[in-house]
Amino acid sequence: MPLAVIDGALLAAAVWGLGLAALLAALPSPRARGGSLAALLPSAARGTAIVASLALAAVGALRLAGLETPPLTWDAGLPGGRFALGVDALAAPFVLLLGVVAAISFAARPAAAPGGASRGERAGMALHAAFALALAAVFTARHALLFLLAWEGMTLLSAALVASDTRSARARSACFVYLAISHVGAALLGFGLLSLAARAGSFDFADLAAALARLPAAEASPLVWLISAGLVVKLGLVPVHVWLPLAHPEAPGPISALLSGAMVKAGLYGLLRFAWQMPGxxxxxxxxxxxxxxxxxxxxxxxxxxxxxxxxxxxxxxxxxxxxxxxxxxxxxxxxxxxxxxxxxxxxxxxxxxxxxxxxxxxxxxxxxxxxxxxxxxxxxxxxxxxxxxxxxxxxxxxxxxxxxxxxxxxxxxxxxxxxxxxxxxxxxxxxxxxxxxxxxxxxxxxxxxxxxxxxxxxxxxxxxxxxxxxxxxxxxxxxxxxxxxxxxxxxxxxxxxxxxxxxxxxxxxxxxxxxxLGPAFDPTALVTAGGLALAPPPATSASISPLAIALLLAVFLAVPFAWARASGGRAEVRRAPSWACGIRLDPRMQYSALGLTKPLRLIFGRLLQVEREVEVLSQGSPYFGRALRFRSGIPPLAERMFYQPLVQAVLWASDQARRLQAGNLHLYLGYLLATLVALLVWAR
Amino acid sequence: MTALLVLLQTALLVALAPLFNGVVGALKARLQMRRGAPVWQRYADLARLMGKESVISEDASWLARAVPYLTLAAILVAASWTPVLLARSGMSFAGDLVMTVALLAAARVLQALAALEAGTTFGGMGASRHLALSGLAEPALMLAVFTLAIGAHSTDLSTISRAVATAPLGWLSPSHLLALAAIWLVVVSETGRVPVDNPVTHLELTMIHEALVLEYSGRHLALLEWAGAVRQMVLLTLVASLFLPWGIALEPGSVALWRGLAAWLGKLLAFAVVIAVSESVTAKMRLFRVPEFLGMAFLLSLLALASASLLR
Known part of the structure; x- marks a missing residue:
């Protein structure tokens, strides 16, 4: 089927294109010669990345339209099946989303200065393209080991990007928290998936699904819980969400867009793929x-x-x-x-x-x-x-x-x-x-x-x-x-x-x-009624909404008052004037601040938020004649207070207890050796 | 015929909205031993404002000019599938109760944004309070919606109205009455009535809704005032048609429709009396007591839901 061939070629183009973009961006531009070719390198990298991302989006869209693609395979010489990349029905919406978001994120990168890109800019673009490639691999991998490698690559590349933009302490600490929590998650996910693969004797997703369906519930459910716990870290659910508000904002804008727009969905994709027991x-x-x-x-x-x-x-x-x-x-x-x-x-x-x-x-x-x-x-x-x-x-x-x-x-x-x-x-x-x-x-x-x-x-x-x-x-x-x-x-x-x-x-x-x-028992056309114009959960009698009809109505109800106002009050023009501030000069500081705007909500939820607030009057001599006010307000994150602090304290306490074993006494250590030896002998008997 | 009925019901809501405020005002004046303005006064006010020049702050973007039209349009769309006379709407396919709530919320978000346009203090004050209070009203409202939807197996307005109207004494069940009490508290809060807000106040430090529209004048103010009145009308009509649907027409027919009209007007008059009396005998609450008021609405909704599942 020729269309399927085009589709397969598109996927290959997307993957190779993103890799090529990363390479092009990483190439040092020989600025000494000032050659036109070198100056073109950053634009070429960007253009390649945009085209590759659009190809990826096209693959997703075509799969949603019902076009099955042969997967790209590569024999890495490892036991447990060939490495394979492919887009099945479940991955298609995620691939489409990733392609669109990645293309816009590359398009929204600032163009390099005419003198050629600096080292930091080149590294940023190369990492950006490599990160998009890792994301694409996560969504298209059909092989558990490849999936885990792509997952790890996605984490490491995004961590590098989080720490790249500013050399600030805030970005570094965000990167550290992100890496620490992600690796706990990756360890759980890796352990779960690899144990499953060991039971299946293969890394192929279809074999994994079959193995999971075969396993008795007592064996399958701990694995599913482990895998879910690992995936939920990327999705950012409480209480393992703490890295997300720290890391996402520290990256440059296009990277934040990819992190929040696409990478969070990788957690969701994984849950659907592995924890739902793949069509079970x-x-x-x-x-x-x-x-x-x-x-x-x-x-x-x-x-x-x-x-x-x-x-x-x-x-x-x-x-x-x-x-x-x-x-x-x-x-x-x-x-x-x-x-x-x-x-x-x-x-x-x-x-x-x-x-x-x-x-x-x-x-x-x-x-x-x-x-x-x-x-x-x-x-x-x-x-x-x-x-x-x-x-x-x-x-x-x-x-x-x-x-x-x-x-x-x-x-x-x-x-x-x-x-x-x-x-x-x-x-x-x-x-x-x-x-x-x-x-x-x-x-x-x-x-x-x-x-x-x-x-x-x-x-x-x-x-x-x-x-x-x-x-x-x-x-x-x-x-x-x-x-x-x-x-x-x-x-x-x-x-x-x-x-x-x-x-x-x-x-x-x-x-x-x-x-x-959901299997063949589910009828997707039942979600839509009124000739495809309205959205309705089955049965269609329950309720429906029609965005298009509402848009049409809205247009009518916008036009009628507008035309009427124009017709009736023709002489009543709209005039621009300075804002009125009760007769005094308007100062920008008279506006409500972000802090002030949400003050009522902060007060209402004060018990939960535990707002820290400090007002200090700086004065010389008498405290009644203040010279300046110093105000500080902060909200300590709830999860840190309720979950991580006790956790850290427990770890410290446990290590404190463990230290007692090491009293520094030579006889005690010899005693340990003896006890270990006896225990081993008893165990190996 | 169905299109005509949709148009007629929407037109009724729009046309009578200022009158309702006029009636409440006149009733309040009588209760307070004043003569008060005639019931038609609000129409004269709107006509006067429509003819006046509109002033927009130099610091405002295009959004400030668009918001009055967008607000009115969003509320009119929500009005178009509200069952007024007849519990069967040609527009049912386009929207349901959740969509109505969402459209009213959309109008609220747009107005709060517009209030921050001029760069003065009062707009921010109005936006801040409005966001906080309607944010708290939302869960209570949604739980009440939940209770209604469970009874009727639908969130469609006409279906709920029919289900309650045709169930023998269905409106007397404890869950229904509790949900009615909850939704009344929410409506009082959302329409800016005493004890949450005072619709006739001009004291800057206490006002909520008035502060939101303070920077508007002329034609824009007229549109916003009218939109506010229609929103109140939609919410009250929802209470009338979903909780107390006596007399609402189940099938189109001239006798049934006239009876529906009479019942609707009668219910609105009763609401006007209730509002006028309660506004005359109660004082406005302190702003930070209002969360307790809305918490009560939430609790009532929860009780309604609990009794709905216990007494099935």
Whole structure:
């Protein structure tokens, strides 16, 4: 079949292209000659990477359209099967998302200076391309060892990128926390997958699935729990989410976009691939655990996003919130599928996959535009930005689309998934297994609260960072952004709107991965009614929404008042005037600050957040005549306080106890030797 | 016919929205031994504002000019599938109760953004309070939605309305009454009524909703005021049609529709009396007491849900 050949060639082009881009970028440009060829190297690397990423997106899209591809194989001479890369139905939406986000992230890289790229820039681009390649390998690997190698490569390359941008202590410590937690996760994942491979006698995914289905439950479920625990680290669920808000914002904007837009989804992909037991059924308790963890994660992420003053870190906390939603939907699907409710599980799983792509697109756009804005305004602190919407209107329009989408506004890419999750929760409550009856109302209320809090956080991000008057001279003098970058961001903004508006088509396209997970009993066309215009969980009588019809209505209801206002109040023009400040000169510091805007929420949730607040009056002589006030406020992360501090203390205590063994007495050590010898003799007898 | 009915019901909600505020105002004036403004006053206010020049801050971006139109449009879309006279809507396929909540939330987010445009203090004050309080109202509202949806096996507005109307004494069940109490508290908070907010206040330090629109004037202010009135009308109509659907027409027919209209107007008048009396006899709460008020709504919703599953 010729089309399949093209598709296979596309995958090869994507993989080799990304590798070539990394090589081209790493080549030193001989600037002494000033040759035209050397100056072209950085652009060539970037162009190759963009084309390769687009090829990757095309592979994903073609697979969703139903085109099966032969996998690329390579005999590495290892036992347990050939290394293979291929895109099956489950991987297709993730590959599509990765391709689109990677292409935009390469397009949004700042162009190299005319004199040739510096060493740091070359290293950054090479690592960027290699990171994209590792991500592509994670999503396309069909071989467990290759998957683990790609997983490790993804972690190490992204850690290098996290520490590359600034030589600040903050980035280094973020990189350390990230590496430490990731390696605990990778160890669990590696142990689980390799033990499974040992039982299967092969590394091939199909053999692993068969082996897992064959194993008795008592043997399979510890393996699945181990693998899940390892994967959940990348997804960023409580309490192993702490690395995410530290590491994601420290990387440069395009890398943050890849980290939050695509790498977090690698955790989700792994859970679907390995823990769901690859087309079998999830093990008992797995789904309910994910629902509970996901709800808590969504709430914690949203709450910390509200109180975060750093623009990029706010977005990272919002990623934690959305990771929680993904886990919630996945767990719900798992619990329902295990209970035999395939149609309903399909609703939750469709919500999960749709939201994974929708959030990936929105968050990539948010990170790219906010990174550009904070770069232009000279600070990541929201209190030092402001007024960017007037100064950089096109960039701000991109940021606005992302912010509105992430606040869960209808018609944009994060809404339909949340709507389906809510529908599945309601139906799961009435028809699902008993534990779900207890959990579903709390998950529903948690979903609502997390969405409302996330909206507040997004209003803070855009309202304080982009609107109002510039809060500092640096923000007032924000540099313009390269038009190429702005165009790339607006294109991504268009995709965010399209994914939301065309949700019914998106759902139909997701039919293939849904069918792969749920088996032939699931009918993907049942998610769509009204001639493909409305989205409805089966049975179609329950409820439906139609983004396109709403968009049409919205256009009418926008046009009618507008035309009427124009016609009736023709003489009443809109006039621009300075803001009124009760007769005194308006100062940017009179505006609400990011801290002030969220003060009510900080007070309401004060018990949970444990806000640290310190006000000091600096005075000379009498304390009643202060000369200056010093204010400091901070919110220690909850997980660190409740989980990691006791953990670290326990480890220290245990090592303290272990030290007692080493008293430094020679006779004692000889005694140990003797005891070990006797024990070995007894054991080996 | 269905298209005409959708149009008619939306038009009713839009046209009568200012009148409801006028009636509440007149009732309150009577209760406070004042003569008060005529019930039509709000229409005159809107007409006056429509004819006036609109002033926008020099610091504002294009968003400030778009938000009044976007807010009104979002609320009108939500109004288009609200069952007013008839518990069967031609627009049911486009949206449900969750979509209504989301559209109202969208209007709220846009207004909060616009309030931060001018770079003054009051806009930020309004945005800050509005976000906090409606954020807390959301879970209570969603739990009430949950209770309703479980009873009707649907989140579709007309289906819920029919299910409650046709169930014999279904509205008398404890879960239904508890959910009604919860949703009333949420509606009071979302429409900016006493004791959460005072709709006629001009004291900067206490206002919430008024501070959000403080920077707007002229035509833009008229659109926002009207949008606020329609939002209140939509929320009250939802209470009337979903919790107390007596008299609502189940099938289209002129007699049934006229009866539906009379029932709807009667219920709205009753709501106006309840609001006027409660606004006259209660004082506004301190801002940081409101979370307790909304916490009560959440608790009532939870009790409603618990009793719904216990008493099945």
């Amino acid at each position: 059924l999830p093990i008992a308790g797995w789904g309910m655990t994910l629902v509970a963890l996901g709800t808590i994660t969504a709430l914690i992420g949203a709450l910390y996003a509200v109180v975060e003053p750093d623009a990029k870190r706010l977005l990272a906390h919002s990623t934690v919130k959305h990771a929680g939603l993904l886990a919630l939907a996945l767990g719900l699907a798992g619990a329902l599928a295990r209970n035999g409710q395939t149609a309903l599980a399909g609703v939750a799983l469709a919500a999960c996959l749709y939201h994974a792509v929708g959030h990936g697109l929105s968050k990539a756009l948010a990170f790219l535009s906010v990174a550009e804005a904070t770069h232009a305004g000279g600070s990541r602190d929201l209190e030092r930005l402001g007024g960017l919407a007037r100064r950089l209107p096109r960039l701000s329009a991109g940021a606005l689309v992302a912010v509105l989408s992430l606040s869960g506004l209808p018609l944009l890419s994060c809404f339909a998934g949340e709507w389906l999750m809510f529908q599945a929760l309601i139906r799961g409550y009435s028809e699902g297994p008993p534990p779900l009856r207890l959990l579903a109302p709390f998950a529903g209320a948690g979903l609502a609260l997390a969405t409302a809090l996330a909206a507040a956080a997004m209003v803070k991000l855009y309202g304080i960072g982009f609107l109002g008057r510039p809060r500092t001279p640096a923000a007032a003098a924000a540099r313009p952004v390269a038009p190429g970058i702005e165009n790339a961001l607006l294109l991504l903004g268009g995709l965010v709107a399209a994914w939301g508006l065309l949700a019914t088509w998106a759902m139909t396209a997701l039919g293939a991965p849904l069918g792969a997970m």
